[in-house]
Amino acid sequence: xxxNQIDILQRALHREKLARKQAEKILESKSLELxxxxxxxxxxxxxxxxxxxxxxxxxxxxxENINDAYIVIDIRGNVVKMNDTAxxxxxxxxxxxxxxxxxxxxxxxxxxxxxxxKKLLSNGSFLNYTARIFTKKKQIKWVHINASVIYNKxxxxxxxxxxxxxxxxxxxxxxxxxxxxxxxxxxxNELQEYAHIVSHxxxxxxxxxxxxxxxxxxxxxxxxxxxxxxxxxxIEATLEKMEQxxxxxxxxxxxxxxxxxxxxxxxxxxxxLQKTLFIPTNISIKIHNKxxxxxxxxxxxxxxxxxLIVNAIxxxxxxxxxxxxxxLEKQRYYQxxxxxNGIGIDEKYxxxxxxxxxxxxxxxxxxxxxxxxxxxxxxxFNGDIWVKSKLGEETTFFFTLKKQ
Amino acid sequence: xxxxxxxxxxEDDAIEVMKLNRTISKLQLNHTITEANxxxxxxxxxxxxxxxxxxxxxDLNMPKINGIEFLSIIKRSEKLKHIPTVILTxxxxxxxxxxxxxxxxxxxVLKPLKYDDYVLKIEKVxxxxxxxxxxxx
Numbered sequence: 001x002x003x004n005q006i007d008i009l010q011r012a013l014h015r016e017k018l019a020r021k022q023a024e025k026i027l028e029s030k031s032l033e034l035x036x037x038x039x040x041x042x043x044x045x046x047x048x049x050x051x052x053x054x055x056x057x058x059x060x061x062x063x064e065n066i067n068d069a070y071i072v073i074d075i076r077g078n079v080v081k082m083n084d085t086a087x088x089x090x091x092x093x094x095x096x097x098x099x100x101x102x103x104x105x106x107x108x109x110x111x112x113x114x115x116x117x118k119k120l121l122s123n124g125s126f127l128n129y130t131a132r133i134f135t136k137k138k139q140i141k142w143v144h145i146n147a148s149v150i151y152n153k154x155x156x157x158x159x160x161x162x163x164x165x166x167x168x169x170x171x172x173x174x175x176x177x178x179x180x181x182x183x184x185x186x187x188x189n190e191l192q193e194y195a196h197i198v199s200h201x202x203x204x205x206x207x208x209x210x211x212x213x214x215x216x217x218x219x220x221x222x223x224x225x226x227x228x229x230x231x232x233x234x235i236e237a238t239l240e241k242m243e244q245x246x247x248x249x250x251x252x253x254x255x256x257x258x259x260x261x262x263x264x265x266x267x268x269x270x271x272x273l274q275k276t277l278f279i280p281t282n283i284s285i286k287i288h289n290k291x292x293x294x295x296x297x298x299x300x301x302x303x304x305x306x307x308l309i310v311n312a313i314x315x316x317x318x319x320x321x322x323x324x325x326x327x328l329e330k331q332r333y334y335q336x337x338x339x340x341n342g343i344g345i346d347e348k349y350x351x352x353x354x355x356x357x358x359x360x361x362x363x364x365x366x367x368x369x370x371x372x373x374x375x376x377x378x379x380x381f382n383g384d385i386w387v388k389s390k391l392g393e394e395t396t397f398f399f400t401l402k403k404q
Numbered sequence: 405x406x407x408x409x410x411x412x413x414x415e416d417d418a419i420e421v422m423k424l425n426r427t428i429s430k431l432q433l434n435h436t437i438t439e440a441n442x443x444x445x446x447x448x449x450x451x452x453x454x455x456x457x458x459x460x461x462x463d464l465n466m467p468k469i470n471g472i473e474f475l476s477i478i479k480r481s482e483k484l485k486h487i488p489t490v491i492l493t494x495x496x497x498x499x500x501x502x503x504x505x506x507x508x509x510x511x512x513v514l515k516p517l518k519y520d521d522y523v524l525k526i527e528k529v530x531x532x533x534x535x536x537x538x539x540x541x
Contacts, residue, residue: 210518212419215519239517
């Protein structure tokens with residue numbers, strides 16, 4: 001090897017040494033950097049761990065303190081965790097013996113339970129599962145359950161948790177209310193039918209009497225004196241009154257429910273009533289403020305206004321009678337008034353006139369039901385009725401109908 | 405031209421039957437009235453007769469087979485379903501009214517309280533069916 005070659009090798013060696021030193025330096029600074037990062041990570045990790053502990057304690061609190069039962073089950077249905085409420089609800093305690101949710105399911109709800117469990121596993125959760133369970137003490141309880149699946153890091157389902165609410169009492173009351181509602185509806189319908197049948201059966205003899213009286217009159221034409229004919233007229237008038245009474249009672253008993261679906265133009269309704277009612281020529285009817293259009297039941301509003309107007313006509317003794325209908329819109333209700341200059345009502349009767357069969361003047365051909373029909377309809381619309389009157393001079397009926 | 409009607413009256417109340425007969429004679433009409441006291445009697449009459457009535461006047465409230473049941477039966481019968489049936493009743497019950505028109509009636513007349521009003525109503529009903537073109541068997 002020549003000196004020249006040796007020099008070349010030595011120079012190469014020197015260069016390599018330098019390069020290694022440089023590399024070592026870089027390595028040193030990199031590993032320092034790495035150490036720093038690792039320290040930071042440790043710090044963050046510690047912080048996270050303590051945060052997680054805190055959350056776990058909070059969750060534990062929620063788990064123990066919620067009013068609802070809370071359980072965690074594995075995917076085979078074995079209960080792995082349950083809070084005190086759950087122990088209380090089911091009567092079982094996993095600290096004493098293992099249990100599977102299958103043993104809790106009420107026989108008739110088994111299919112529903114299995115389907116819901118399948119749904120839970122495939123969808124990850126279910127809401128509003130409502131069914132019966134069978135407790136350790138062989139009690140049947142209604143429960144409402146919301147549940148969700150717990151997954152591991154590989155997104156594999158490992159467990160499920162559920163919040164279970166005891167709705168036995170609520171279910172029982174709801175059932176009871178539903179049953180009673182149906183019973184009430186049925187009995188109302190029966191009463192309705194009964195009222196119609198009674199009304200038919202009571203009216204039939206009246207028709208027969210009227211026919212018989214007329215035949216006697218026809219068959220004995222010119223044989224009866226004036227008094228007898230007068231008495232026949234009285235029989236007919238009595239029959240008419242009796243029929244009216246029966247119709248009114250039927251009407252009264254029919255006002256038990258109402259539908260508020262129709263929009264009723266009360267102005268038109270009252271004007272139409274004026275056309276159909278018999279209004280003597282000495283009586284004038286005036287509407288001061290245009291009546292509103294409100295939601296309600298046409299037949300009932302007709303009965304309401306008709307009864308008040310007919311009363312005002314019937315009990316008017318003045319040469320020039322008037323009936324004034326007025327209306328005021330208040331914030332929460334409509335207020336109407338029907339005023340007349342008739343015979344007036346003594347103050348001591350101002351309450352009792354609204355009770356059934358409290359006609360003050362039997363001679364006027366009234367059944368004593370008209371105002372009780374009015375009162376019943378107004379009550380149905382959450383309203384009120386009252387009267388102001390000066391005996392011998394005037395009467396005003398005020399009534400309200402609540403806005404919806 | 406007024407046709408003489410063959411009327412089947414289905415009515416359980418004896419005075420109501422007298423009333424129709426008396427009304428016919430009072431109005432001097434020469435329609436023929438056949439009486440049946442209830443739905444099942446009426447079915448018997450309809451099954452045995454050789455000449456079906458031109459119209460039926462039917463009360464609703466009757467024992468055994470009531471008016472609505474009777475109506476459903478004849479409307480299901482190929483032989484009887486064409487006979488115009490007019491309800492003559494005291495029931496102004498909306499339920500009855502609707503049910504009758506649903507099954508198929510040719511009229512629904514309320515029996516009034518007063519005999520005179522009854523005569524007027526019957527006169528109009530019979531006059532109307534007298535001028536109608538009827539199916540003859």
